[in-house]
Amino acid sequence: MIEKVHAHIISELSTNTRTDTIFVLTAIILNLITLGINSGLASSEGDTTQTIVMFTFVALIIVVNFVAEIGLIRGRQMRKKLLDGLLKMYKDQGVEGYYDPSLLGDYALRYNLFMLTVLFTGLIAIIIPFIIR
């Protein structure tokens, strides 16, 4: 039974990694695409329609970035819970020496860096078009 639980935790961890990768990539790619579109709009002759389109894209950036941030926070918490369970399992089996608990801290740092990357590409995608305008 314990082997099945172990396989389940490992499967959950890989699903978690895949989901987090999708969140990060989607947010960064959308930020960069919106940066291009809004910069193009800002450098052209400005009228009300273009301003509305620009602000719509800004709203999209904000929503997607917040969704990505919440998703990454939840992903980090989920990974921590799964790894805690895995560590407990290793401890019960007497093999905890093979898994360094400091890896949990590294994962937390990595998640924070992903969030910073998403945040700053989002900020650039918002501010640069307004500088050009």
Added chain:
Amino acid sequence: MKYVKFIICFFMLTVIALSCLVSPAVLVAQEGKQDLSLRLLYDYYYKEVTRGKDNALFMEIRNYGTNEVNNIRFISNKPTGWLVEFNPESLDRLVAGSSHTIDIKVVPPSHADKGEYNLTFIAEADETRTATSTMLRVDGGVSTWLWVGVGVGVLMLAGFIIVFLRFGKQ
């Protein structure tokens, strides 16, 4: 004899035709040529100007004609809200072959949008009229849109921090 008459007739017709062609030019030469030219420095095209501040341009007016040009007034076609001043504002006369430098002070309004603006400078004399134009660029400085962008950015940053603290603790 027949050929001689033909040659004489042909010669006379040729002389009449040539005299008709030449006479207008001779008349113009006798009246004199009016040719007034305005010239801005090449660097002034697409020159950056600052909102609400004096921006100096220099323009040369030259009389390429053969006659003196009198009572030259300087006027401008400018975008709304822009101030253009000439120094001197007018010239009493400009003799043939001579030139004069005109200082131009251009002041865009402090609320001018970022972009390109077309200005035309006109010299209007009693005898003739000439014009030149340039495109000036309002750039740099702090525009309202920059503050809008920074404001939205700051709000997003604050939201990120709040979400991080709120959901990160759970």
